[in-house]
Amino acid sequence: MVSSSLLQAVLLMAGCATTLATPFVPRYALTQEHLEVLAMRASTSVDPNAVSNTQCIDPNVNIDFHDQNVAELGICGGIAGSITKCGGAPQSTTGKSGTALFTLNAATSGATINISKGRWEGCIRAARAVCPTGSVSGTCTGGASTGNVDFTLDNP
Structure with a gap:
């Protein structure tokens, strides 16, 4: 007859062996694109005062970096190229591309958005320094006729 303590020891060792035999699967797989984005962000200057109230909404939401860049330049009907400022004085605007949707609103009631391309890009760099992945929201310093x-950046 086998003692219960010997049986417990054998079962414990069998459980450990099973656990050790299970391969390690990382929670996040780093793609080459992700590593390139991290290197690019590390080489770019960030002014933490360009953004406030940064909230990491869901770090697991998939937002492609290229889509984010296209959507970033798609606000105000498009601020890519030589356009240096949001035109048309909207109170709200969006920029959308694939997996990325930016939604902007003037923080002060009655104000209009006139954010410059440089201020906008700096704001998003600062927000991404806090929340490098997923959906994010915050407040860009300045960029409206008042305030x-x-x-918000999310996956539509």
């Missing part, structure tokens, strides 16, 4: 600009 600031609230924004």
Whole structure:
């Protein structure tokens, strides 16, 4: 007859062997694109005062970096190329591309968005320094006829 303590020891060792035999699967797989984005962000200057109230909404939401860049330049009907400022004085605007949707609103009631391309890009760099992946929201310092600009980046 086998003692219960010997049986417990054998079962414990069998459980450990099973656990050790299970391969390690990382929670996040780093793609080459992700590593390139991290290197690019590390080489770019960030002004933490360009954004406030940064909230990491869901770090697991998939937002492709290229889509984010295209959507970033798609606000205000498009601020890519030589356009240096949001035109048309909207109170709200969006920029959308694939997996990325930016939604912007003037933070002060009655104000209009007139954010410059440089201020907008700096705001998003600062927000991504806090929340490098997923959906994010925050407030860009300045960028409206009066006050600031609230924004959200999410997967539509």
